[in-house]
Amino acid sequence: MAKILIVEDDSAVLEKVVDWFRFEKYIVDHADNGADGFHLLSLGDYDAALIDWNLPKLTGVDLVKRFREEGGSTPILLLTGRGETNDKITGLDSGADDYLTKPFDMRELSSRVRALLRRQAVRPTGDLLKVADISLNSATHQVFRGDREIHLQPVELAILECLMRNSKTVLSVDQILNKAWSSSGEVTPATLRTYIRDLRKKLDREGEESIISNIHGKGYIIRQDGVS
16 A cells, blocks of 8 residues: 655645545645655655645745755655746756646546556666666666766656667657656656756766767667767
């Protein structure tokens, strides 16, 4: 039986979401502010967390960012009334695994949570990926290019892992969206391009062609030999 944490300051929304997931046989803890939510998330062994953006005491984005900085790996779905692309990028960059705008259908929310749980369940442990001179440890989330360690945001890490696991294949935008996000319904190709751009900045060496190639009209591939 999965155990989830819900952090929401709107009492009506909180009650509705808690009742829904308890009816679906989840073990549910909850908090109505960011400070208490961070405390529970840090101490509890949760399979997933649903966190509102606009929380008192500590915002949802700051809660997630702080939790990730301290090594927390619980899958997190961020709930918010903000629907602009920049807001979605900010939320995902904070360390959230998925993003759902309000108002939402409870069935979709439940589906998003199941997707997070499935992805967590199948994630390999201690799996070391290597393409060209880039290595990625899927258990520790450490990434190196040669001897240089590269620190990536969770979504950047998911995209890189997706490309490395399919290094002999050109992946379309839709394939990357489906593989790198638990739900791609609210993620646009423009959002992916932004992440690819930031990922290249962190991975590439100055003066060299990018290790991630864009094949016009087809998608993206990571070059296995580091050269075109």
